[in-house]
Amino acid sequence: MGMRGFLVISNSARTSSDFSLNDLPGAGRMDVMCRCVNSVFLTSHGMRKDATAYLLLLGPPDPPKLIRMEGSELKYLGPDERNIGGLIRKALGVKVERGERMTSPGIYVSKIHLEELFEMLSDEWDIYYLREDGEDIRNVGLEDGSLFVLGDQNGLTEDQERIVEKFAKATVSVSPLSLHSDHCIIIAHAELDRRSHDEGSSA
Amino acid sequence: MGMRGFLVISNSARTSSDFSLNDLPGAGRMDVMCRCVNSVFLTSHGMRKDATAYLLLLGPPDPPKLIRMEGSELKYLGPDERNIGGLIRKALGVKVERGERMTSPGIYVSKIHLEELFEMLSDEWDIYYLREDGEDIRNVGLEDGSLFVLGDQNGLTEDQERIVEKFAKATVSVSPLSLHSDHCIIIAHAELDRRSHDEGSSA
Incomplete structure (x- = not known):
């Protein structure tokens, strides 16, 4: 079970760098995105090099903005919200029209719409939609190269869900309760x- | 599976209120404590009223300080580190010698040493020590009223471990990897x- 990815979609998170690290919740709940990045990458003694995070930010003033983070390339990522918020803010401060630009080691920003993003992702990943009413993750056969799609604190719109479900192999649940994305x-x-x-033990 | 508790012991976290919310890592890694509190209490749509958090802070300048938080009494708890850091700072700013003082709804501060704390906790809880090399949690029969003990990013000293193990029913592991306390x-x-x-489904 090597490569794994997580895509978090936020309809509120700010898409420019004009926000304060002293008020991440005020930046369209950027604090949620920061905690998700912590969850994707950090273990006690280092970084998950096999993980990729995609943050699709759709709040004002310049949506969409996609931030891609590659665990294998990230140089330093502090666990605290403020540190991660600083890296996101740096990415959002870089002007981008076409293609993708690296803003820090392992961090890339681009402008891409949801459906186009999924067309790209589906070439590379097996896509699963993480939602409370999905199939119990303990019963789902997950292969190397699984990518999990999550909404933020407000979830996805119906239109967004239709696109996700078009590309997802299954809807998967991690808990009988409704939990925050970073906890999922x-x-x-x-x-x-x-x-x-x-697998390692039995090999 | 109702009541559950978590005790996080930090040998570095600051024990006075003279730290900045702009630098929680600089306050003896108070950011770790903040994320643990988030993990103990927050679900997507509310608070875990059946949960209790104990933070035993042992950093300078005035150790020990115990902060107890009761999910059933907490009035408002934001999920972000800064909000939680503010509540912790408020608790640390209240002078306490004997007994316990409430500093916000559901938040109490006191001065108590590790062994004395465990003597008190063991009357109320079944104590489990969460550590990487413990028994797989999926195989451990946990009753209502389980309390899990965790170290911070640096773990516990040998002396502290001896005390925890004296009171713990078992050492339990949640992952084959070494993970951050808030993730555990x-x-x-x-x-x-x-x-x-x-249990609910089969009842």
């Missing part, structure tokens, strides 16, 4: 870590 | 939520 990422990681470890 | 709390919650839900 932790539970998905834990399930994959366990399988990866069991 | 999420995985422990997820396991308890699942059992609670299964």
Whole structure:
């Protein structure tokens, strides 16, 4: 169970760099995005090099903005919201029209719409939609190269869900409760870590 | 699976209120404590009223300080580190010698040493030590009233471990990897939520 990805879609998160690190919640709940990035990458003694995070930010003033982060290339990522918020803000401060620009080691920004993004992702990943009413993750056969799609605190619109469901192999649930996105990422990681470890032990 | 508790012990976290919310990592890694509190209490649509957090802070200048938070009494808890850091700072700003003082609804501060704390906790809770090399949590029979003990980013000293192990029913592991304390709390919650839900379904 190597490569794994997480795409978090936020309809509120700010898409320019004109926000304060002292008020991440005020930047369209950028604090949620920061905690998701922490969840995707950090373990106690280092970074998950096999993980990729995609943040699709759709708040004002310049949506869409996609921030892609590659665990294998990230040089330094502090665990705290303020540090991660600084890296996101730096990415949002770089002007981008076509293509993708690297704004820090392992961090890339681009402008891409949801459906186009999924067309790109589906070439590379097996896509799963993480939602409370999905199939229990413990019963889903997940392969190397699974990408999990999550909404932010307000979830996705119906139109967005239709696109996600068009590309997703399945809708998967990590808990009987409705949990914050960053917590869902932790539970998905834990399930994959366990399988990866069991495969390793029996090999 | 109702009541559950988490005790996080930090040998570095600051024990006075003279720190800046702009630099929580600089306050003896107070950011770690903030993320643990988020993990203990927050779900998507509210608060875990059945949860209790104990933070035992042992950094300078005035150790020990115990902050107890009761989910059933907390009035408002933002999910972001800065908000939680503000509540912790407020608790640390209140002078306390004997007994316990409430500093916000559901938040209490006191001065108590590790062994004395465990003597008190063991009357009320079944204590489990969360550590990477413990027994797999999925195989441990956990009752209502389980309390999990975690170290911070630097873990516990040998002397502290001896005390924890004296009071703990078992050492329990939530992952084959070494994970941050706040992530471990999420995985422990997820396991308890699942059992609670299964019990509910079969009842």
